[in-house]
Amino acid sequence: ETGVTQSPTHLIKTRGQQVTLRCSSQSGHNTVSWYQQALGQGPQFIFQYYREEENGRGNFPPRFSGLQFPNYSSELNVNALELDDSALYLCASSLKAGRNYGYTFGSGTRLTVV
Amino acid sequence: AQRVTQPEKLLSVFKGAPVELKCNYSYSGSPELFWYVQYSRQRLQLLLRHISRESIKGFTADLNKGETSFHLKKPFAQEEDSAMYYCALSGQQGGSEKLVFGKGTKLTVNP
Numbered sequence: 001e002t003g004v005t006q007s008p009t010h011l012i013k014t015r016g017q018q019v020t021l022r023c024s025s026q027s028g029h030n031t032v033s034w035y036q037q038a039l040g041q042g043p044q045f046i047f048q049y050y051r052e053e054e055n056g057r058g059n060f061p062p063r064f065s066g067l068q069f070p071n072y073s074s075e076l077n078v079n080a081l082e083l084d085d086s087a088l089y090l091c092a093s094s095l096k097a098g099r100n101y102g103y104t105f106g107s108g109t110r111l112t113v114v
Numbered sequence: 115a116q117r118v119t120q121p122e123k124l125l126s127v128f129k130g131a132p133v134e135l136k137c138n139y140s141y142s143g144s145p146e147l148f149w150y151v152q153y154s155r156q157r158l159q160l161l162l163r164h165i166s167r168e169s170i171k172g173f174t175a176d177l178n179k180g181e182t183s184f185h186l187k188k189p190f191a192q193e194e195d196s197a198m199y200y201c202a203l204s205g206q207q208g209g210s211e212k213l214v215f216g217k218g219t220k221l222t223v224n225p
Contacts, residue, residue, distance in 0.1 A: 041157070041218075092213075102163070
């Protein structure tokens, strides 16, 4: 059984650019959630995907968007990058979109915007 | 509003001493609470959840709905317990279940 894998591990982008982060969910998990963790803060919910549809969104602007593919892997896209977007981006997968199912987290992608 | 508060950013204890990491929450409903741990250079992982009422690595946490707290406790801390600990609440956001995290407490267990 493979865990959650994220790529790339580190990334440096310039303000105004666009970025795509990738996540492969744990085998058998059909739900993927994305979190942003700024330095010194706990992870903050960005959005969740279940069966290729967005299934809930946190307080993030529309320039944060995502996709989920038939194999349940997922992408997080951020357009018009701002300096404050610098953070660790975490992907978490679960068996089902519901509170009774545990989340497995990836190691994250460290994004630096300069 | 759904909110998790961990009042201590840093906590330092000596090996063998009891440890308590505080967590308070705000949620208008029946909450499900979790503790996640992140050891140095490792990914975030689930430590325990209140619904299962289990003890993991000697840690326990009791949900106190009257005080809206879910403090994490261990009677005898070990050096390997040094890590970042996050309290989290499972709540609804736009039809989906999401985790709301506290800011975390960094626990250091000194020899």
